Amino acid sequence: MASRELEAFVRDQDPVDVAATDWHTRREQGLSAIEEAEFQSWRAAHPAHASAWAQVDESIRLLRSVPAERVAHLCTPRRGSPVNQPERPTQQGTDTPPTEQKQRPHNGPRRSPAPSARSWWPRGFGAGVAALCGVCTMAAGIAWYQWTQPTFASTYAAKQGQRLDVPLPDGSHLTLDADTRLEVSLYRSRREVRMAHGQAMFTVAPDTAKPFDVLAGPARVTVVGTRFAVRYMKDGADAGTVNVAVEDGRVRVADVTIDARDQSSPLHPHSVELSAGQGVQVSLSGQMSQVSSISPASVAPWRQGLVRFTNTPLSDAVHELERYHATRLVIRDPEVAALRIGGSYQIGRPDMFAGVLPQILPVRLVALADGNTEVVKAH
Structure with a gap:
């Protein structure tokens, strides 16, 4: 029905x-x-x-x-x-x-009537x-x-500078990083998380009868019991890209847009299995990167209060730090914004980040009347 x-x-x-x-x-x-x-x-x-x-x-x-x-x-x-x-x-x-x-002929033996319904x-x-x-x-x-219908459903959101720990009724545990929003639905035959934006660490309670799916942009991550991280941002350096990294166990990452595209190309698989110490990126169009090797200890560094950049534009690095605290850094020059930066930095110390910029980039800091600091080219 x-x-x-x-x-x-x-x-x-x-x-x-x-x-x-x-x-x-x-x-x-x-x-x-x-x-x-x-x-x-x-x-x-x-x-x-x-x-x-x-x-x-x-x-x-x-x-x-x-x-x-x-x-x-x-x-x-x-x-x-x-x-x-x-x-x-x-x-x-x-x-x-x-x-x-009355109209039934009587020229033969009368049969016993069939039993009624x-x-x-x-x-x-x-x-x-x-x-x-x-x-x-x-x-x-x-x-x-x-x-x-779900037996449990709830929406969770961590604001700027906030981290949120969420225990679920099935024994799983989620840790939401700052500026993250997701919806959790537990059904009788499956478990599902829909990530609208942000990044989170998942510790999934094993249950072979109820697969655990994380839906983020073009990617579906399916597990039974494991620890893994998912990042899906709608803005910034990796806007629209889903990053999956496995700390323990195994997960399957699938492209949910597979039906809308050509499935014949061997260059971009539509699903891949990851084990501990592996990661993959799924682009906005659903294309998957090569599986990369990572240190399980490096998964979700924000749990240790760190943010890590790899050849990241300076403007995107500042934007990422703004998810945690106001940096009060201003970048108006497109050339300065495009400068690349790498390394790990403390989430709660934007002043330390600003102080190191003139040491690693050809820039200088200019104090503004409103209390902000502008990053400009060094002369």
């Missing part, structure tokens, strides 16, 4: 019956002690709740006692006759109307076929809907 069809069907039902059916499917899937207490409280809150629960429980029990093919047959309306239309009266225990019985149901429930099938349909629809 499609989601819209289910919603339309449920709207036409008694809300108490819907609630009873919802509790029934949830209990079969397993309730926590707190949820079980909530159910008992709901059932005891009103006699109608207890009555609806008993009816749903008995209806589903009866439906399960009947062969599946008979349930499907009885729940399917006959041509020209809706399922909830009462059956026409019969004679002598047959399903044939009286007029048809009702004979498959327990005594006294023939008249409730439509109601029981409705309960069955609603239970199946609600169960399907619950299965496709």
Whole structure:
């Protein structure tokens, strides 16, 4: 049953019956002690709740006692006759109307009538076929809907200069760097994180029955249990590029735009497996770099309060440091902005970063009246 069809069907039902059916499917899937207490409280809150629960429980029990093919047959309306239309009266225990019985030729032995559809149901429930099938349909629809909905969902955001540690209900742990936003959804059969912007370290609790996916820009990172870092920035030196680095375990990195591009080129694989000490970049167009070797200890240096640059334009380096603290550095000259810088620097000491610039680049610092410092060419 499609989601819209289910919603339309449920709207036409008694809300108490819907609630009873919802509790029934949830209990079969397993309730926590707190949820079980909530159910008992709901059932005891009103006699109608207890009555609806008993009816749903008995209806589903009866439906399960009947062969599946008979349930499907009885729940399917006959041509020209809706399922909830009462059956026409019969004679002598047959399903044939009286007029048809009169026209039957008698030049041969009379055969025993075939058993009616009702004979498959327990005594006294023939008249409730439509109601029981409705309960069955609603239970199946609600169960399907619950299965496709997350059991846990939350959005997390770390602001400028902030770091956020997030323990998840499944035992996994996330550490968000500054200026990072992501959404976490845990389903019954999978776990999913959608990274809107930023970088984070993931320590994933092993669960082979529930893969853990991180979706960032053009990349999907899938794991079962491992520690890895993902960086996805929408601006700066590597804007639109997804960087994945594995500290422990194994992950699979896939290009989620694969269906939109030519899949025949062997130069750019569409998925790759990484182990500890390996990393890869996925470009905005979905193309993957060669797998690189890295030191596991160097993964996510921001956890140690460091930012690392490799041949990075000075303007982008300043922009990266601004994610943590205001540097109060101003660069107006495009040539100065394009100067390349490398090395590791302390995140919380922009003054130290500014002080080292004249030592490694052909620049000087000029104090401005507003308290900022301009980086200009050295003369």
